[in-house]
Amino acid sequence: MYVGVVLKSKTRLTDKIYTYKVLEKYEKLELLGRRVIVPFGLGNKKRIGLVVESYNSINSDFKVKTFLEVIDDSPIISKEMLEIAKFMKEEYLSDFSSAIRTVLPPVDIVRINEYYVYTDSKKEGFFKEAKSKDEIIKSGISEEDFLKLIEDGIITVKYDLKTNVSRNLVTYYEFLNKDGIQNRAFTQKKIIDYIESNKIVERKKILEVFPSSSSSIKALIERSNIKVIVKEELRRLVDKNPSISRKTLKDYQKNVIDEIQRSSFEKPFLIHGVTGSGKTEIYLSLSESVIDSGKKVIILVPEISLTPQTIKRFQERFDKVAVYHSKLSFSEKFDQWRLIKENKVDIVIGTRSAIFSPFKDLGLIIIDEEHELSFISDKNPKYDALDIAKFRMNYNNAKLILGSATPRISSYYKALKGDYRLFTLKNRATGFSLPSVEMVDMRIELMEKNYSMISKRLKEEIENSLRSKKQVILFINKRGHTSFIFCRKCGYILKCEACDSSMTYHKNKDISICHFCGRTKEKPIICPSCGSKFIKEFGAGTERLEEIVKEEFPYANVARMDRDTMIRKNSYTKIYEDMKNHKINILIGTQMLSKGFDFEKVNLVGIVSSDISLNIPDYRANERTFQLLTQVAGRSGRFGEGKVILQTYQPENIVLQSAKNQDYESFFNYEIKIREKLNFPPFYNIILLRVMNEKRIKTFDKALEITKLLGRELGNKAEINGPNPSVVERINNWYRFNIIIKTNEYLDDVKKVISEKIIENESFTKGEFRLYYMINPLSFY
Incomplete structure (x- = not known):
């Protein structure tokens, strides 16, 4: 019997399937999906590989090596995951090693340590304990004798695998007896009574109830009054005990749910619903139905900023929920993966990598905000989570739901062609209308000597909102303080020495940063080119906007949400909770806040500069601009009347006009003609x-x-x-x-x-x- 093995590789030269002979003792095992240790290269260096194929016989003129040992007790990935890896290799020109690594559990074996033991413990030997090869050779055995001992089976090689995952070990104490506890040992008596009443108690809980009791616990252990039990427990990131919170479904929501449940449509469903139309409640109801049938659900969200709110909605309905995203530690990721693998959860919510969740009975995949580019990986292995979702839909005979107020141009085109089943939701679930959108021509503001980032009209509406105890969101899709450092005398621009790009000034750090390579420079006091003092920062980003807002509205609580502030794991959750509890009056941010946030007090959204994304050199520029503006506008007035102030220097632009009118169909009809004429996707x-x-x-x-x-x-x-x-x-x-x-x-x-x-x-x-x-x-x- 033979197997095909893929090695962990960083070069295309070794990115292929290698054939190895299987030891007789392993021939009855299901080896597909297991890791093995193999000899590789002229020096037979020990490498770890994954079995991806198996053959009863091969046609080969060369000698086939035999692999050394099976690492895993059972396959760590399923046949489906192997097929996904092969699909990625063919579909995206990915290297096999990267594709395999993506579907493997989030654990990395850092190194393999070899050591040797005597096969027959009854025989006299040169060493009694396990030793490395170097230790054995140093003890006086020649390499020739050492190899002969291995060949004769007198000593055997073993492998110790070092990983970078820490196990979550929890200590418990179990009651045994009360023997020997002295009358004056009051703390010991209290502790033993507490453990007896609960039978088994976690150490952390005892220390909370009885602070500074470590010495008493130690005495109870030494006297055998209590027994120490250490368990490995997987980290759960979602609380149990759901409240089974439900909202009353609207008739249009019920119709969509019924149609999807009854449908034998073997293609994706696209729910095109305006912001606030109640798509999440549809997802919840469909998930509940699928789980009741004994199957599992994957829900993809585009940004971690969506996760707190989405998790909370699903936590209120279900108690077996796993979370998977990039901000988790390595150990947290591994525990979430094991919860999924061991069938201990029904739903996983996460960003794009959650699409590889190892569910066996997958019944439903939901991709919320399917238009977001964060679902596409542009690093090895390059993939689109939507394509992987379609593959898993077909493989598992599952249903795939795509939802967005602003679908991808390609998705909507496929829906109109009949490749997707389209549902259109035109009303908000709360019964309130979409917010009114007012466009402000910043050219007129300039003529009227207003040089601020904030127009007079926006300032007026912010004051009205604050006066009425409402909340405001201000959007600008550029982080940092200013766009560049510029000399007004000679025209010098501070550029990165390693990139053909200007550097962005970050005032809170008092440093200029290249957003391409990360290099930094101090802000010059005089121009390095002409020596002039007329060197100043120009343009503006979120940091500068925050500075201006705090100056204009000193009595308001202002927060900023961008890549520079959202650096800790719980940063998003804190912003969400502070907005929910009305601790923030004005929230400033980039595209992170353009989706998912659903706050009843937000009645005003200010789009400070709507032109930025229109001018990027990309065929998706119009699409991205329309999506961003429509999505961020949708944060306003979800539970009452809302208003959006859209500031622009191009008020006549058809993309901005479509966004102002929140008219997706007119934008789509305009954009699809351009794509067809210029041979762009979805046509090419x-x-x-x-x-x-x-x-x-x-x-x-x-x-x-x-x-x-x-x-x-x-x-x-x-x-x-x-x-x-x-x-x-x-x-x-x-x-x-x-x-x-x-x-x-x-x-x-x-x-x-x-x-x-x-x-x-x-x-x-x-x-x-x-x-x-x-x-x-x-x-x-």
Whole structure:
């Protein structure tokens, strides 16, 4: 019997399936999905691999090595997870090792320690305890004799695996007797009585009830009055005991639920509902039905900022909920994974990686805010959680629900074509109307000598909201204090020394930061170019807006929510709780607050600069702008009348006008015509190939070589553009040239050429060059 093994690898040279012979003692085991220790390379170095295939026989002219040992008592991943890894490799041109690593449990084996023991303990030996090879050789045994002892079976090799996961061990005390406790030992008596009444008590609880009682506990243990029990307990991040909170469903919500439950539609369902239309209550009801049938549910949310509110809603209805997102510690992730694997939860809520949750009986997948780009990974392995969800839907015969007030252009297009089943919700569940949106032309503000980020109209409405004890959200999709440092005399701009990009000034740290490579510089007092003192910060971000708001409204409690402030695990939860408890009057933030927040006191949203995302060099710029503005506007007036002030320098722009009117259909009809005319998704697929090198001319020459190769191999099967410099040509001292490939029905042919002729060609991927590639990339920076 033989198996195919994939090794943990960082290079394409070893990113393949290696064949090993199976030891006779393992032949009856189900080896697929188990980790094994294998000899690898000329030196037979011990490596860890995962069994991904098995064969009864092979046709081979070379000698096949035998793997050494099976690590796992049972498969750690299912056949479904292996199939997902293979799908990712083919679909996204991923390397196999990265794809496998993504579906494995979140635990990393740091190293393998070899040690040797005597096989027959009755025989006299040179050593009695387990020793390493080096220790044995140093004791006087020659390497030749050492190898002979192994060959003869006198000593056996063992492996000790070191991991980076800490186990959550909890200490309990169990009552045994009261023998020997003296009358004056009052604390001991109280403790033993307490443990006896509860039979078994956690150590932490005893120390809470009886502070400074460690010596008394020690005495009870030594006298055998109590027994120490240490248990491994998985960390639960969601409280139990739900309150079974339910909201009365509207007729339109009931209709959607009934249609989905009755439907045998074997494709995704798209719920296009305005902000506040009650999509979450639909998710809750569908989840309850699926769980009652004995199946499991995965719910994906785009940002961790959504997690506190979403968890709370599901916690009120269900008691077996796991949470999975990037802010968890390694050990917390592993415990959540085990809760799912061991069938101890019914629902997992998390960000995109939660789609790999190892449920066996998956019945429902929900992707909330499906338009969000955070569901797409642009690092190895590159994948779209929506595609993985479709794969799991088909594999498990499960149902897939996509929900959004502003669906992806491609999703809505598929719904209109009939590839998805479309449900449209046009009303808010609370019965209140969508907020009124007022557009402010900032060009007029400038003519009227108002140079502030806040227009007169927005300032007036903020004052009205604060006066009526309401809450305000101010949105600007740029973090930091100012956009750049600029000399008004000579035009000098403070740039990063390693990137072709200006540096962003962060006033709270009094430092300029490159948002591409992370390098920092002090803010210059005089211009490094001309020596002028007329050097000043220009532009503005969240930090500067916060500064202005605190100056204008000194009596208000102001908080900021961006990547610079949300650095701790519980930062999002604190903001959520403070907003919920009305401790914050004005919340300032980036796109983090454009979704998910649902607060009854928020009656005003100010969109400070609606033009920023319109001008990025990306075919999705219009789509992202419309989505952001519509979503953030939807935070207002969810439980009453609401107002949105939209500040812009381009009031006539059709994207902004559609967002003002909250008219998705008119925006879609406008945008889909542009996409079709310019051969953009969903009509064509775009593949980005980026060549990188520390020398500009070498980068261009190699990119040109690849472009010519693609032209020869693909002919008329694809439209090839480039090579051209990336939007930011140099990052961290590496020059970057892009090749853009557009294709439709020949996507598989294009991927095959890229894989075989470029990715697997060492001259393009090894040594001084780096190659980045992605299908339908997130950006062209």
